[in-house]
Amino acid sequence: MWTLLLLLLPVAAASGWWLARREDEKDEKQTGRGGFEFSSHYFKGLNYLLNEQPDKAIEVFIRMVEVDSETVETHLALGSLFRRRGEVDRAIRIHQNLIARPTLSLQQRSQALLDLGQDYLSAGLLDRAESLFQELIEKNEHVASALRLLVDIYQQEKDWQQAIATAKKLQSSSGEDMRGMVAHYYCELAEQALDSADDKQARHYLDLALDADERCVRASLVRADMARRAGDCEAALRALERVERQDGDFLPEIIEPLRDCYSRLGREAGMVDYLRRLFNEHQNISLMLALADTLRAQYGDAQAEDFITAQLRNRPSVRGLDHLIEIKLSHADTEVRDNLLILKDLTSQLMRSKPLYSCTQCGFTGKALHWQCPSCKRWNTIKPLQGVEGD
Numbered sequence: 169m170w171t172l173l174l175l176l177l178p179v180a181a182a183s184g185w186w187l188a189r190r191e192d193e194k195d196e197k198q199t200g201r202g203g204f205e206f207s208s209h210y211f212k213g214l215n216y217l218l219n220e221q222p223d224k225a226i227e228v229f230i231r232m233v234e235v236d237s238e239t240v241e242t243h244l245a246l247g248s249l250f251r252r253r254g255e256v257d258r259a260i261r262i263h264q265n266l267i268a269r270p271t272l273s274l275q276q277r278s279q280a281l282l283d284l285g286q287d288y289l290s291a292g293l294l295d296r297a298e299s300l301f302q303e304l305i306e307k308n309e310h311v312a313s314a315l316r317l318l319v320d321i322y323q324q325e326k327d328w329q330q331a332i333a334t335a336k337k338l339q340s341s342s343g344e345d346m347r348g349m350v351a352h353y354y355c356e357l358a359e360q361a362l363d364s365a366d367d368k369q370a371r372h373y374l375d376l377a378l379d380a381d382e383r384c385v386r387a388s389l390v391r392a393d394m395a396r397r398a399g400d401c402e403a404a405l406r407a408l409e410r411v412e413r414q415d416g417d418f419l420p421e422i423i424e425p426l427r428d429c430y431s432r433l434g435r436e437a438g439m440v441d442y443l444r445r446l447f448n449e450h451q452n453i454s455l456m457l458a459l460a461d462t463l464r465a466q467y468g469d470a471q472a473e474d475f476i477t478a479q480l481r482n483r484p485s486v487r488g489l490d491h492l493i494e495i496k497l498s499h500a501d502t503e504v505r506d507n508l509l510i511l512k513d514l515t516s517q518l519m520r521s522k523p524l525y526s527c528t529q530c531g532f533t534g535k536a537l538h539w540q541c542p543s544c545k546r547w548n549t550i551k552p553l554q555g556v557e558g559d
């Protein structure tokens with residue numbers, strides 16, 4: 169509040185002085201009296217300010233800054249300041265007041281319209297915001313900003329078809345890379361189709377997602393899930409194997425479905441080979457543990473223990489240690505077992521407090537994979553942590 173007033177005070181002072189001067193000029197003509205003085209509004213506002221009533225002071229100062237060609241910029245700046253501070257009603261009043269002025273230039277008017285649309289968006293008045301942005305696009309004013317904000321609206325409304333059409337328009341008009349987002353919108357449509365048990369339509373949308381962005385991991389994971397449900401493990405494996413080329417950070421996500429597919433096909437040895445190759449290239453802790461598990465199932469505890477111990481020497485990790493203790497527990501005698509249980513308690517506690525995913529843009533962390541960050545609302549920015557930090 170006080171920071172805003174500090175900004176407002178000089179503007180109000182200048183304007184108050186200016187208003188007063190204008191009146192004086194009139195007076196001068198009539199009475200011949202000269203001299204400058206501040207308008208009475210200014211002192212009223214100042215009094216509110218000194219009496220620690222900043223809300224009232226702001227209202228008075230805003231009223232005294234007349235809208236004319238010289239103060240439009242101030243009004244626009246104030247309006248967006250209020251919006252950023254969450255005082256949307258005030259922002260809306262300022263922008264509506266601006267737009268009502270017939271003296272505004274075309275450029276100023278369209279800037280005020282764009283701002284008012286953003287106020288409506290912040291206030292959740294999506295319909296009003298949408299029609300303002302469409303008006304701007306029709307007039308060919310602020311097209312890229314308006315399209316970007318429209319995409320935001322359609323996302324909030326989960327109107328994925330409109331979001332796709334608008335994002336494509338934005339990409340062709342501004343050159344902005346919207347491929348990743350468009351692919352996610354197609355994935356959203358695919359998941360809607362799956363909710364109404366329309367597998368054919370879902371597959372169609374997943375194909376469109378991959379056409380839009382061949383690196384769309386989500387399309388591969390959803391496709392693999394569908395194939396597994398339909399009992400087509402070969403098709404599921406083909407979809408899962410795409411993930412390595414698409415984004416290696418997501419490899420931890422394919423381990424469980426891979427295990428399921430290889431075991432249903434009776435090709436456990438194939439799983440060992442594939443995981444070994446992936447692990448050699450990506451050095452990811454989740455892959456290391458999955459490989460240890462398959463070694464254990466194929467060749468027994470000793471082989472798995474040796475493998476994990478060697479890996480832990482290269483790269484210490486709580487998850488690796490926890491896994492090793494678990495294998496040792498399965499064949500330990502009573503005395504050793506008690507000590508191992510104490511250790512296992514410790515590693516479990518350390519792991520419980522660790523987030524599994526984090527946003528590379530805003531740092532949001534969580535235990536579940538979101539394709540759109542719940543905090544900064546960006547798409548494709550949340551990644552599994554196991555692969556990167558490992559512990």
Ligand SMILES: [Zn+2]
Nearest residue numbers: 527530541544
């Ligand atoms: Zn984020």
